[in-house]
């Protein structure tokens with residue numbers, strides 16, 4: 278049995294709102310993984326339940342990971358490290374490390390819980406795995422025991438967290454919690470490093486949640502994610518022989534917006550409208566783009582399960598854009 282912590286507050290609710298259905302154009306059940314925790318909320322904590330368990334098993338004193346300057350994964354890792362009494366070292370990508378980004382949103386929370394932040398350039402970030410290995414060597418020489426977590430917590434072990442999330446949905450369906458026991462036509466979610474797509478696709482297949490998973494890319498393109506997700510699916514299936522290693526999601530890259538982290542004016546207006554009409558808060562980097570993508574899908578499912586994967590600190594880091602849109 279693979280070891281697992283119980284950091285995530287689960288099961289998370291299945292939530293539906295008539296006006297959200299109308300805005301998106303189909304029946305949308307929202308799996309509220311924005312409620313998996315307080316500060317560490319979002320999809321990453323389900324992966325960290327497995328990754329941090331392995332770190333503790335190996336006697337780690339320090340977690341090392343990486344991400345963008347507003348990484349939700351880095352923030353969740355930093356908060357989990359604080360909870361477990363570990364140190365966190367975060368390699369965060371920023372345009373110019375000489376001029377550090379504003380201490381807001383996720384970055385504020387990283388500092389609040391005492392993480393050590395090291396900024397790196399986008400060019401250095403391409404060598405992130407080698408850089409993290411270098412940090413591990415440096416800290417090991419000082420007698421720290423380092424556990425390195427890949428970008429987004431996206432490897433086979435972390436992805437088991439989303440296989441479990443689909444088992445959780447199966448139990449909710451069986452209890453009639455989604456207006457009866459019918460399964461969904463599709464699962465839809467944001468895709469940033471591929472681990473959620475891998476685990477969800479495998480879990481949705483195993484537990485009969487939906488015949489198709491739509492992974493909405495927020496960076497990189499379809500060819501990139503097809504390859505990354507196939508690799509992670511292979512790793513995950515190697516850990517659990519009951520999973521179908523041939524399962525694949527459908528990756529979409531049409532709704533990435535102008536750039537990673539940057540929503541289009543239309544996407545901002547969509548996020549504001551959803552908030553005003555339903556009270557559901559989406560973030561501008563991941564969930565806002567993914568739900569916007571579902572609303573634009575040509576072959577829309579009749580009944581969709583949308584994974585709300587969190588990211589609200591990223592919304593608070595974009596105060597200027599959203600104040601302008603909210604104040605009219």
Ligand SMILES: Cc1ncc(COP(=O)(O)O)c(C=O)c1O
Nearest residue numbers: 349429469470471473563586588
């Ligand atoms: C809020 C949020 N949603 C979705 C994702 C995408 O998940 P994954 O990295 O597993 O593709 C991320 C992280 O990248 C995230 O922070």
